[in-house]
Amino acid sequence: MNAIDNKWIGKRTIRPDGADKVTGRAGYSADHSMPGMIWGRVLRSPHPHAVIRGIDTSKAEALPGVKAVVTAKDIVDFPLDKSVMLGIQDMRWMCRNIMAREKALFHGHPVAAVAAISEEVAEAACKLIEVDYEVLPHVIEIEDAIKPDAPILHDFVRHEGKPSNIATTMVNKLGDVDAGFAQADLIIERSFKTRPVHQGYIEPHACTVSHAADGKVTIWSSSQGQFMVRAMTSLLTGIPQSNIRAIPAEIGGGFGAKTIIYLEPVAVMLAKKSGRPVKMVMSRDEVFRATGPTSGSMSTVKIGVKKDGSIVAAQGTFYLQAGGLPGSPLRGPVGCSFSPYNIENVLSVGYDVVSNRSKVAAYRAPGAPLGAYATECVLDEIAEKLGMDKLELRLKNTAKPGGKTVYGATFGQITFKETVEAIKNHPHYTAPLDKNPSKGVVRGRGVASGFWFNAGGESSAQVNLTEDGNVTVTTGHPDVGGSRASIANVTAELLGIDHSRISVLIGDTSSIGFSNLTGGSRVTFASAMVVTQSTEKVIGQLKERAAKIWKIDPEAVIWDNGEARPAGPNAGQFPPLTLKELAAKANEMGGPIGAGVQLNTTGADPGFATHCVDVEVDVDLGIVRVLRYTAAQDVGRALHPSYVEGQIQGGVVQGIGWALSEEYLYNAKGQLDNASFLDYRMPVCSDVPMIEPIMLEIPNPKHPQGVRGVGEAPIVPPLAAIANAIHDALGKRFYSLPMSPPKVLEVIDAR
Amino acid sequence: MTDIRYLAPPTLDEAVSAFAAAQGAARILAGGTDLLVQMRNGMARPGTIIDIKKIPEMTSVTESADGGFWVGAAVSGAALAEHPRFGKVWPGVLEAINLIGSTQVQGRASPGGNLCHGSPAADSVPAMVAAGAVVTIAGPNGRRTMPVEAFPAGPGRTNLAAGEILVGFTLPARPAGSGDAYLRMIPRTEMDIAVVGVGVSLTMAGGVVAAARVGLGAAAPTVLLVPDAARALVGSKLDDAALNAAAAACSAACKPIDDKRGTIVYRTKVAAVLLKRAAAIAADRAQGKA
Incomplete structure (x- = not known):
């Protein structure tokens, strides 16, 4: 692309989601509600390390207003001896993270969840759940966790043949470091420590979930990937992906941390048991205590x-x-x-x-x-x-x-x-x-x-012409940093039409093809690629339609500045056909115009x-x-x-x-x-x-x-x-x- | 949530009666910037809320004929900042009150609420202590007064008796050549809570300190008056020896804790640094240099 010739790429256009966000209209996770909806709350472990010997939920279930109680028994168990991966996430750990199974592993670890007619009743019911804990010594810092006498979190973890808190070792190697250091005139070796830090997104985790009588599940939540929400919820609840529709809400920050889920499978099971839509919203305290910071x-x-x-x-x-x-x-x-x-x-x-x-x-x-x-x-x-x-x-x-x-x-x-x-x-x-x-x-x-x-990875896009000659572009990625604005610029540039005629949307899991996470610095790279290819297909269709109208060879038509034109004098003398004109004739000349592309993108x-x-x-x-x-x-x-x-x-x-x-x-x-x-x-x-x-x-x-x-x-x-x-x-x-x-x-x- | 009774009596007498009648189940609402947060967290569940913002005495700022000030307990930081005279006479007290929370919070938060919250880190309190403010309290047995430094009883606790309400602050008349200042240490530049706070009020005559008061916050279970620091300053020209002696007195008065906001060692050192800096600002103000 030659920057000088660009009309839209590289320009500071108004972002499509801007007005909604500055006026407070934008719908975030916690903004969706449904008739008959009830509220879910999570009971969390008061101990950093404890065996869960038993959970008695009977008093909570008997509390008036309580509609459902969920524990680890309601979540699909992924046995410890077999890894099941979804992207980089191992479902053995995810199922235990969203609901403690054998053990509570940190202060704030979910142990049970309640859905009730109000948040207050749900909260009160949580207090009635009796958990029989066998409290164990805990360990917080790395230097303590790797000591020989440290409390061991997991019996299945072995390091150098012995029980350990070192779960994995990764070795990357090039050449021979000993030989390399032998050639050095100066060697500096230093040790460093960093503390865990939280991503600090302003929007807490939240979701609203409906489990209809026909078994169809709908999830409204913000995340860095509605397809991840669908897949992980499916794995953790046992409900097939085809029965789950994940609708992405606007996201109030994720910075990587919303590439996994905490609430959705729990809310689905509460909704399934109660037959009522369920909303769950974390408090800031819960976000800090029980969602992932990055490693110290x-x-x-x-x-x-x-x-x-x-x-x-x-x-x-x-x-x-x-x-x-x-x-x-x-x-x-x-x-x-x-x-x-x-x-x-x-x-x-x-x-x-x-x-x-x-x-x-x-x-x-x-x-x-x-x-x-x-x-x-x-x-x-x-x-x-x-x-x-x-x-x-x-x-x-x-x-x-x-x-x-x-x-x-x-x-x-x-x-x-x-x-x-x-x-x-x-x-x-x-x-x-x-x-x-x-x-x-x-x-x-x-x-x-x-x-x-x-990263590159899987992305899908669909570019459609509206009957009045404007354009909708749908991709499958939550927009965390202005990707819709970038996509609008690309589409406007390629089609040669005004930016304001393009509407960029984020599809739900049932309306657009699979798209991997918004993460890895990949979304603008990958979505611009699939949107470009989709738009080029649309331009191909537009040229074909013009050729059909003019009764000339499609090869003899060019697309220039929002119009189809004959490629040169030899192609014939025809007045250009605009996008609007071609859209108006679309149905009589062969049907609706639109194209989608689904790719596993590479080259990032x-x-x-x-x-x-x-x-x-x-x-x-x-x-x-x-x-x-x-x-x-x-x-x-x-x-x-x-x-x-x-x-x-x-x-x-x-x-x-x-x-x-x-x-x-x-x-x-x-x-x-x-x-x-x-x-x-x-x-x-x-x-x-x-x-x-x-x-x-x-x-x-x-x-x-x-x-x-x-x-x-x-x-x-x-x-x-x-x-x-x-x-x-x-x-x-x-x-x-x-x-x-x-x-x-x-x-x-x-x- | 259980039902809450909300009252907004127009007079102090009615407020005192209602508060006494609730027998401990009521909370006083001034700006609400602490109370509402506590209620949302589930830390406070009052049966009755008594809003005192309809009581003129509690929302007024008045300057008396001798130059003293009355500041009602429920006056917001923003309202006090808009007063044409208060900030000129008591710039340190005003800056301390205006440090509480954000711009939005300033529209509601009051010095009375800040004091009644009982936090040793409350920004307005060391400045009020340095200013020699006296609080007026009303209760079922009538009115009484006490120096502001006698009001806190410990973290989150005050010396208000059952049924008593803080009415407001009286700041004394100001001799010529007086100035005050408040400084706090926070890791951020705003939206934070004092790790240490120091208020200094000085009266200068001919370049010599004629009178001094020092308030110290976030360094002990309550905000402290530090008479030894004041004594070290009085009679001096704020030379290094006097400032060092006052700073040492400030450090010596510290009885801090190690917590998530600061360490004992750090707080003790910072108290000394802030004393020197606040004294310099107060002296400049006293001598019309700032």
Whole structure:
């Protein structure tokens, strides 16, 4: 695509869902209600670790107003000896996560659920359920969970032949690290810790479910994939997918965490038992306590370099918290930490550690930020020791096209160098920084880079002409970041018609073909691909109709600027036929016009990002403020620049929170102590400066518009970039997150 | 949910009678920014809610002839900010009250509610303590007053007797050369709760501190008056030695806890830092420099 000629692609059009969202009309999960609807509430374990010896629900069932009670007995059991996967989720763990089976594995683990005529009655009924617990010793932190005498969560988990809390080990390897380190002139090895952080979406999990007398189930809920909702609900309830229709509500944020479900199968069973529609809405407390944050981690990274800065070997060991059931995002740190760099010898090992916390869920580039935090801090220290410019060190080692990655892929186009150069040449990096602007205040600048795989995968689209000559486009992906606006731009561009004539919708599971999750930075990439192919088919049909009307060969018709025209003088002299005119004649000339495409898309090359940040430290209070932030990323093609910028800015802000203030805090009883937005300190608007995105538009050759996934890479560099900036300001290195005021002051005072 | 009786009496006497009649089953509603949250969380289930915002005495701000101020317990932060004189005389008290919650919350939240909530971290209280505010309380046995620092009894508890209602605050007349300031430490820039808060009120004469009061929040089970810190400042020109002595007194007064919002070590250090910073601002204001 030539940007100069574009009418719509690359333009900041009004988003189709914008007016509804700013006026409060948009329908989110909790907004749907039905006649006769009742309310479901969940009874949660008060213990972080306990055997469930029995559950007596009789008193709850006898309470007037109670219509149904559900326990693990009502959820399909996936036996422990056989893995059943749905995407990356193992149903053995999902069935136990949505309803505790043999054991309660964390404080807040669902144990039973009640549906009643009101929330209050449901709540009261929950209190009448008698659970016979055998309370067990609990373990929260990784370092405790991997001790030889740690309480073991699962008898079936074995590590090196012994009972263990290490559920999985992942090893990625290239070359020979020992030989590599032997060649090194300088080796730096450091250990790091990060805390679990929550995705912090504003919309709590919620759903409304109807189970009709004919066995047909309808689910209204927001998620990052209505097809995931259908499939997972089907697996966990035993109801065939053909009997389940999942209708996507608008989503108030997911950031990866709404790629799994918690409530829907429970609500379906409550609706089935009661014969009434059931609504369930989590409180914020429940969201924090019992839905997945991302893993906390303990990692060690060792990098060896020659005097000239070339990296000869790198080794990473990453322990990740899984929560009560296995499933940490090991491939994030294991696969991404070293991938921006051309390193011949790499050994990257990840361990999945279970402990008595809520099961982790995906969070924006799952696992990659905590790996990059370690790697990019070690590189900063290497550059310092070598007396080398930090960006030069990265440029010297950038991965090469055709190079092999530690995770097995071979690189195609690589655009890492461009992101480093963009920062190097940006006025931010070259601007003078007053390192001590006033008494008690110091400033510093840091840089870091990041890598994310990006994904393609299954997507479906349908493009239809309306009888009055306008267009509807339906895709199967929830729009979390402006994908409808991007799709409208693409369709308008291809058809050569005004943007406002295109209506972009998200289909439910019965109205559009299978579409995989909105995740992996894949939706704009994949949906633009299937929408492009669908639109091209529609254009083919339009040309055929024009050819039929003109009685010439379809090959002799071109589509140009919203009209069919003869390809040249030889094709004949006919006045052009517009989309409206062709739509008006559609039925008499062969029937309705529309086309759909369903693909397993490929060609989503990885994302690279390099960030630069200035911070200011109040040395008396230990407070770190971010003064300036610039983020360079190869975005391929920005179909709608505002939402590309929004993705970059959003990722950076979440990274700032992770670096400086967010953490899960557990008390001695194994209970989450800060399950609210007051004490779980996400940054607020006034905590962050305007984040300046540098969108590098280097077209992805494998995509019709050149799109490259954008959403996840921006959260990868900030943790290290900020740590490196604080080091630049204070001359002190921090090896654990968050770099919160008490921790920063402690390090300052240790001088 | 059980039925709740809502009353909005137009006079204090009626409010006191209704409150006493409910025998502990009633809650006073000023801005409601704590009460309604507690009710939603299931932490409070009052049978009766007595809204005091219809009582003129409790929603008024008046300046007396001698320059003292009356601030009704239910005056909202936003209303107080709009008062033409209050913020000029008591900028520290006003900034403390205006730090409570968000802009939206400021439209409802009141200094009376902030005090009655009993939180040691309540932002307005250290500033009121530094200001030497006296509270008026009305109950079945009539009216009484007490210094604001005597009002809290512990986290979430006050020295209100059964049936008593906080009516408002009296701030003393201000000698020339006076200024006050309130600073709190929060990890974020807004929408947060004080890890430590310090209020300082000074009267300066010829560059020397003639009178001082220091209030300390979130550093002990209740907000504290710190007389030792004030004594260290009085008679000084706010030189380093005096400030260090006052800061040390502030740290010494701390009896904090380790919790999710801060550590003992951190709070003790921060109390000293904030004392120095707040004293500098108060002195500038006292001397017309800010």
